[in-house]
Amino acid sequence: MTALVSATGLTKHFAVRGGSFLRRHTTALRAVDGVDLQIRSGETLGLVGESGCGKSTLGRLLIRLIEPTGGRIDFDGHEITGLSTKAMRQHRRAMQIIFQDPYGALNPRMSVEDIIMEPLLIHGARADAATRAKVAEALRLVGLPARAAQRFPHEFSGGQRQRVGIARALVLNPKFVVCDEPVSALDVSVQAQIVNLLQDLQKELGLTFLFIAHDLSVVKHISDRVAVMYLGKVVEVAEKHAIYSAPQHPYTQALIAAVPVLRPQDRARGRRVRIAGDIPSALNPPSGCRFHTRCPHVMPICRVQEPALTEPAPAHHVACHLVNPV
Numbered sequence: 112m113t114a115l116v117s118a119t120g121l122t123k124h125f126a127v128r129g130g131s132f133l134r135r136h137t138t139a140l141r142a143v144d145g146v147d148l149q150i151r152s153g154e155t156l157g158l159v160g161e162s163g164c165g166k167s168t169l170g171r172l173l174i175r176l177i178e179p180t181g182g183r184i185d186f187d188g189h190e191i192t193g194l195s196t197k198a199m200r201q202h203r204r205a206m207q208i209i210f211q212d213p214y215g216a217l218n219p220r221m222s223v224e225d226i227i228m229e230p231l232l233i234h235g236a237r238a239d240a241a242t243r244a245k246v247a248e249a250l251r252l253v254g255l256p257a258r259a260a261q262r263f264p265h266e267f268s269g270g271q272r273q274r275v276g277i278a279r280a281l282v283l284n285p286k287f288v289v290c291d292e293p294v295s296a297l298d299v300s301v302q303a304q305i306v307n308l309l310q311d312l313q314k315e316l317g318l319t320f321l322f323i324a325h326d327l328s329v330v331k332h333i334s335d336r337v338a339v340m341y342l343g344k345v346v347e348v349a350e351k352h353a354i355y356s357a358p359q360h361p362y363t364q365a366l367i368a369a370v371p372v373l374r375p376q377d378r379a380r381g382r383r384v385r386i387a388g389d390i391p392s393a394l395n396p397p398s399g400c401r402f403h404t405r406c407p408h409v410m411p412i413c414r415v416q417e418p419a420l421t422e423p424a425p426a427h428h429v430a431c432h433l434v435n436p437v
């Protein structure tokens with residue numbers, strides 16, 4: 112299968128100011144740090160890792176919602192890094208995003224019809240009958256009644272609001288959709304409905320998904336392949352069954368073995384998985400392998416040399432000195 116989206120050495124460092132009044136300095140927060148990743152046409156690639164490891168930043172970089180500080184992105188056979196706003200326009204509608212918080216992402220003062228229509232207007236459509244028909248079709252696709260168009264976000268449940276968010280993302284007929292924790296903020300009972308809806312839409316419309324989640328069970332359900340991120344790096348990528356039944360990277364092994372934290376207050380904060388030790392700061396990541404401060408298999412080389420992402424088995428990529436001895 113060919114790659115629809117491809118990242119090469121993709122990097123995003125945010126400048127963070129620190130220091131005192133007398134000694135100001137700027138540090139780089141290395142949110143995404145040299146990521147190579149391919150997303151195949153028609154697949155769902157799950158992207159997992161603890162909160163703060165750079166998943167959302169990577170998703171936003173791939174569709175150029177934010178600008179990289181290094182590396183390259185190819186979309187549908189074209190390099191899109193560095194394209195001007197005008198040149199990006201033709202690609203922009205083909206790459207959309209569904210956000211985690213369906214309430215925060217929708218303007219409370221706009222009707223559902225206006226919310227879904229807005230991307231069409233931005234891309235040059237007029238608010239006429241043909242455009243309204245596209246909105247009605249988008250509502251139908253996500254399983255909302257036509258009369259929902261005249262209502263406002265606060266009149267809907269969380270699950271219905273996420274359906275509005277999905278309709279807004281799909282109304283431009285995209286090829287690639289970044290789903291950034293689209294069910295994390297929803298009740299467990301509603302999560303499965305939204306995941307099933309996304310799967311049905313993918314089949315019906317031939318979509319390609321990057322599905323970001325910290326909940327490994329959701330990713331297991333929806334993904335074809337899974338990529339694991341740790342502190343701005345992709346540390347393992349493989350077919351779903353290989354990730355879950357034969358994980359190679361110690362971090363992936365820890366994620367899968369981690370006992371789910373079932374306290375609702377933790378789940379709401381995105382802390383379902385717990386691994387020994389704290390995640391180090393992306394402001395000053397550990398030398399060598401970034402996982403070395405928490406890895407049960409750490410060796411001397413791990414502290415000094417960063418492991419490259421290599422392919423020890425076909426289509427299974429791992430960045431670890433255990434798997435790829437130096």
Ligand code: SF4
Nearest residue numbers: 400403406413431432
């Ligand atoms: Fe652990 Fe070393 Fe592998 Fe990093 S490179 S995951 S520290 S064994």
Ligand code: MG
Nearest residue numbers: 163166167292
């Ligand atoms: Mg996130």
